[in-house]
Amino acid sequence: MKKKYIWAIALSGVLMGSCTKLEPEFYREVTPETFFQSEKDVLAALNRPFTHASWYMGEDRWRLQEYTADNFAITTKGRHWYNGGENERYHYHRWTPDDGWIWGSWRGTLMGVALALDTKQDLEKLDYSKFALTQEDKDAHLNQLNTLAAYFYLRGLDYFGGMPIFTSLDQESLPRNTDQELFSHIEGILKEALTKLKKKQAGETEEGVLKQAAAASMLAQLYFNAEAYIGKPMYTEAQQLAQAIINGEYGTYTLDATWNGPHGFANDRSPEIIWSIPSQFNRLQYSWFYADFYHYNTREYFNTDMGANNGAHLTPSRKPDSTLYKADFQLGSPFETFDNTDLRKKPYKYLGNGGYEGMFLNGPHVSPAGAVIKGGEEYKDQPLVFRDQVARFSEVGPGKKYSSIAQLESKMSTGEENTGVRPVKVPIPPLSENTLRWGADNPVIRLAEIYYMLAECKWRAGDRAGAADLINSVRKRNFPGGVDPNPVTAANLDQDRFLDEWSIEFLGEGRRRTDLIRWKVFTSGRWWDHQPSGSAHLNRFPVPTEAISGNNNLTQNPGY
The missing domain is CATH 1.25.40.10 (Tetratricopeptide repeat domain)
Incomplete structure (x- = not known):
């Protein structure tokens, strides 16, 4: 029986507004047995689902993990970044089934499963000996795809709870499996993979396998x-x-x-x-975050030609009067949670030949070469100074809106262009070493x-x-x-120190919400401009409206 092979895959059922079937749109029809001509073709097919994983690990998935938790925020900065209140909804835990990051994550999860399943079904049919490959190679490839599908389902379980369990591309309008059923499905895949995947040897480089x-x-x-x-x-x-x-x-x-x-x-x-x-x-560049984190003019600091839109930053450690929030509540305050002698707390500086130090942009924005970076909004043509604070400092002074700093509010709606410390966990080389970008x-x-x-x-x-x-x-x-x-x-x-240690070591690595949920403080904890909701149903996101509209067998999570 012929199987259509997907080379440029578009999952119409997942991408175009429904989740009734993992249905690919076919761009060419060949059988796997005739398409694969060499080991290179086998590896190209194997790697296709991993390109989706590269996209999946950033953007909406990262945003759901970090902007709903205590370490990151996208504040409104004057005329910028209100975005119809979207950023505030996530920060205040007021999201709805219609929000885009949630739909993107549901869709992206099932898309990843579909890609892994499709490639697996093709590779299963091949005689690996024709490509000078062994049965051990085939087992490893198939279990890489199984493991990748398990990874997508693991993230889906974390975000939504039970999801439909697909085992082939032919299934339609499946209902959601229970949390336990999906948990057991993931567990079974991973246990089998432990016996069939290869081990890393000493000195072996990591290439995504x-x-x-x-x-x-x-x-x-x-x-x-x-x-x-x-x-x-x-x-x-x-x-x-x-x-x-x-x-x-x-x-x-x-x-x-x-x-x-x-x-x-x-x-x-x-x-x-x-x-x-x-x-x-x-x-497959790992770069999605650049535009979100950095100021419009930070390209001058990095000495690069890339623009940014100045949205995201760390939540503040200090009140407008410069006193610490840690005196009032333990969560958040990510920058000041680092010890002052921590090597990561230094300002980011590129040292040349791939070397760099520090992990943050904070304080006066002066390039390593001594160039003073200036603002373009509240501080137009003035030296930029990033603050570990959120408030409208530009509106304080004689004849302005506020007569003193004591009058300032610190909340999601009161940011400025220099608001917040910016992390540089992924190094940015200058144009002179652009081959490293x-x-x-x-x-x-x-x-x-x-x-x-x-x-x-x-x-x-x-x-x-x-x-x-x-x-x-x-x-x-x-x-x-x-x-x-x-x-x-x-x-x-104690619990507070443990949460701080997770925050310090894994800052910005897309896991903070999960850690807060495990410690049972995601809906009960307080952090900057965030009061606890006390609603445990918020530990899971809703099933998106677009998913339910395409599959009447899907049920909504409780509380939504």
Whole structure:
């Protein structure tokens, strides 16, 4: 029976407003058996679903994780960024089933599953010996695709709870499976993958291939958050897997010696990376965040030709009068949660030949070469000074709206063009070294996460000293000479410190909402300009209106 092969795939049922069927639009009709002529063709097909994963790991998915939590915000800046109140709805937890980021994430999840399933069905039919490939190669390829589908479903479970479980492209109008059914489906895929994926060997570079440790890490993540997903704590199971990964049972990995090793231009050689998505200038480039984070004129600081739209920034650590929010509530304040001697807290500076230091743009915006960057809105033609504060400081003074700083409000609607600290976790080279642009791969899973996961499991089991040792083994690389001025101890490692440590190490890596939910503070915690709703149903997003309108068998999540 012939199977139409999708080369340029467009999932019309997913993209065009319904989720009734994973139905591809065919651009050419050939059978897989005749299309594949070489190992290169096999690998090209295998890699296609991973290009979707590259897109999926940013944009709407990142926004749902970070702008709904305590570390990031898109404030209204004068005439810019109100966006019909969209940014405020997410910050205040007032989203609806009609919001675009939610629809994009539901659609993108099932699209990823469809791409993985389609490629798997094609590769299953091939005789790998014709391409000088082995049965072991075939098992690894098929289980990479299974594991990738499990990854998409794992994220879908996190965002929405139960989703329809597709096992082929021919199924139509499926109802949602239960949370437990989807959990078990993911678990089964990953357990099988552990026996058939290949292991990473010492010294092997990370090129985006899913190996045993990646599947083990996803399974650990599933168990780690099981209480939120299915109401059943499974920290013991997560601990066993995390320990096995650290022990090297699923491949050879070690912590990187430097904080920026997992994030820099050569991070494909970092021994810490368990799974990353390759990036290269104009080829699957990891760059979606650039326009959101940086000021219109920050291109002068980076000495690059790329423009930005000055939207996102860290939530403020300080009130308009410069006192700390940490005195009032523990969550948020991401910049001031870093110790002052932390190497990452330095201003970002490119040092040449791929080297750089620091991770933030804060304070006077003066380029490494000494050029003073000026504003274009509230501070037009004036030196830009980024503030770890949110307020209309430009409207204070004689004859202006406010007579003193004490009158200023700090909320989502009172930003300015210089509002907020800007992270630079992915290095930006100048034009003179433009061949490096977007050369840093996107680290999806790294060993530091496994250390922190194991630490939290130990902490929950009562081993606070063991948990502290694990966190300190990561923290020490962030300080000159490895001297940590504020190490974690059994005595100071409480819930607040743990949440701070997750925030510091994984700032901006698209996971904060999940961490807050696991610690049961996403709907009960307070942070800058955010009061707790107390509505636990907000731990899940609604099923989008567009999905339900295309499939009457889909049911809405409670509370929406």
